[in-house]
Amino acid sequence: MIEKNFTLGNASYGPDHVLIIAELGTSHGGSLGKARELIDAAADSGADCVKFQIVYADEILHPNTGEVSLPGGRIRLYDRFKKLELDIGFYGELKDYAESLGLLFLASPFGIRSARELRSLKPRLLKIASPELNYTGLLAELASYGLPALLSTGVSRLSDIEAALEIFPPSLACLLHCVTAYPAPERDYNLRVLPNLAAIFGCPVGVSDHSADPELVPSLAAAMGAAVIEKHFCLSRDDPGLDDPIAQTPADFKRMVRAVRRVSVLGQEALEAISRERGKDTVEAILGDGVKQLAPSEQANYERTNRSIHALRDIQAGETLVPGDFAVLRTEKILRPGLHPCWETKLGGRKTTRFIPAGEGIVFEDLIP
Known part of the structure; x- marks a missing residue:
């Protein structure tokens, strides 16, 4: 049986009610006030969930990694990560604040220390970022918590997903299709892979979207059966956050939410409507052939x-x-x-x-x- 819905406590998310996540990441820059402002804006924009990243530089990179190309330019990422290290109490305050607004709190750990600190906050849900999908030690640690998790599958092959689900229970997993490029070309998304991943692994599926257009990939993903859609969120693309240049502003995020909810109402009729509005050739290119393989824009990132x-x-x-x-x-x-x-x-x-x-x-x- 193909599992379409992602269950979280008493809530069930699926094509009829997609869980929409505002990825706030580290855009707060260590400021509690800025983080609360981001949460407020995400709530006003229609997000169901806000996501953060619990960063300790030594869990992610070696200092000799050097400069890394990001949407805002080349930086020494290890040094930036060091500046973003915060006490877990910071995230505890954000969790309390988000939940007071009726939002779900979500965070990505990147190693054993951040995973255990996150667990101390008693989250309802976990997120494993694409680069950590092959981190067997972290997967085993998180699996021991018995919590449901979103597993991003960018820069991965089918065999990588299979190996991850031999460690993390498929019954607790939702696979997020992803293209690890910033920004990711819409035509690289191959969204027909969503029902195929659900059929192969018996897990609900979704999309973690790095493309620039606020509507195309999210709405087509919903039409292909996505239960979860995640997209980067910022107050302004001119802000200094690592992902702000490719994130969605509140106005664009609202457009995305409306587009996704429209698909939930119209069902498969939405696919025809999007084809009329955006062009059949464009839609077909984004839907792709459904074969899980590395997208052209992320091939150079594999094993790096x-x-x-x-x-x-x-x-x-x-x-x-x-x-x-x-x-x-x-x-x-x-x-x-x-x-x-x-x-x-x-x-x-x-x-x-x-x-x-x-x-x-x-x-x-x-x-x-």
């Missing part, structure tokens, strides 16, 4: 945005590895990708064959068989 095992310090040839010498991190563009995160628990006690610079990925050639 995803997690792998990296050296935390300079490691000399002949040394015996111990926990603390390595971590599961994102690679990005400068460093060498390392072994899949599933090897994290198997490296302790292994000897090295050669010098491994701090930050570089650890590969099999670095280890004595």
Whole structure:
């Protein structure tokens, strides 16, 4: 049986009532006042849920990652993440405030520390970002909480999703189709993959949308059976948040909500209406062939945005590895990708064959068989 609805307590979300998430991320810049302003605007714009990111730089990147290209330009992302590290009490206040407005609170952890801190807030729902879909240790930690979770599937292959669902229970998962590019071209979305993912894995599905148009991908995703739609939200695209240049302003987010709710009312008639309004060729290009594969705009990110095992310090040839010498991190563009995160628990006690610079990925050639 294909599961279409995503159940959260007494609430059920599906094509007839889509859960709409305003991804606020780190746009608050560490300001509680700015965060509350964002929550207020998201509520006024029709969001059901507000999402944040609990950031600790050392859980995500090595300092030697260097500069990373983001929508606002090239920055030293590790340094920016360090500035965004906040006490978990900050997010506790945001959770209380969001819930006082009738909104669902959601946050992404990026490692074991942030996951355990998030759990202390007693959230109703979890979110696993696309780059962490292959982070086996984090998936196992989150699975142990017994909470439902949204699993983003950007920059992933079908086999990556299958491996993740061998760790995280499919009965608690909702798969969010995603294209890991900023902004993502609408024609890369291949939205016919949604019913196929639901049929293959028996999970409800949705979309985490990074495209620029506020209506096209979200409304077509709803027509393809999405139970959840997430889109970045900002007060202004001129704000300094990491994702603000590609986020939706309150006015555009309202347009998105109206478009999605319209599909819920019209059902399949909405697809014909969108084709008339936007052009059949455009709609067909966005719907795609339904085959799950890396989108052209995200192919270069595979094995670099995803997690792998990296050296935390300079490691000399002949040394015996111990926990603390390595971590599961994102690679990005400068460093060498390392072994899949599933090897994290198997490296302790292994000897090295050669010098491994701090930050570089650890590969099999670095280890004595």
